[in-house]
Amino acid sequence: MSISARYRARADAFEMKVANVRADQWDNPSPCAKWTARGVVDHVIDMHGVMLGQQIPRTDDPLTDFREARRQVQEALDSDRATTEVATPAGPMTLEDHIDQVVSDDLVLHGWDLARATGQDETIPADDVERLWATATAVPPELMERFRTPGAFGPGIEVYGPEVDVPEDAALQDRLLGYVGRDPVSKSF
Incomplete structure (x- = not known):
């Protein structure tokens, strides 16, 4: 595509x-x-x-x-x-x-x-989940740390939040969301 x-x-x-x-x-x-x-x-x-x-x-x-x-x-x-x-x-x-x-x-x-x-x-389309998972997990640790640091790319910009623990056997969408700092399970904010 x-x-x-x-x-x-x-x-x-x-x-x-x-x-x-x-x-x-x-x-x-x-x-x-x-x-x-x-x-x-x-x-x-x-x-x-x-x-x-x-x-x-x-x-x-x-x-x-x-x-x-x-x-x-x-x-x-x-x-x-x-x-x-x-x-x-x-x-x-x-x-x-x-x-x-x-x-x-x-x-x-x-x-x-x-x-x-x-x-x-x-629901996120499966091809988007797979693509974003591959992209996010390929980021080197030192750059991922910067991605998770609020303001590292400018005032008010936060690329990813702190990683949320998600079971390894969870659906890939849930693992992706946890990796980028979202809680895929909790409905409370």
């Missing part, structure tokens, strides 16, 4: 979750300790802007705002800009690779956060 197609599929799934949030659920706590359901969506929109080096314009409607953010990222992925080299905390890479490794993966993990916060289906 191309990076553009993978992003599109993940953005479709995330947008559906945003569209299914009821008005009375936006202040629900999320698995991300400092964020409500609205905070999760705001973060995802902010990260879209970071990928493009600009701020995404905002309204009072998270769905409208996400649609605009994804439109801009998809437009960049489907243009000559996609292969432009950009500076990243991990070193230079193409814009499309940066989007794929950061915001596209964020759509999957924060989609789970939003689903958990709002009582939606929390």
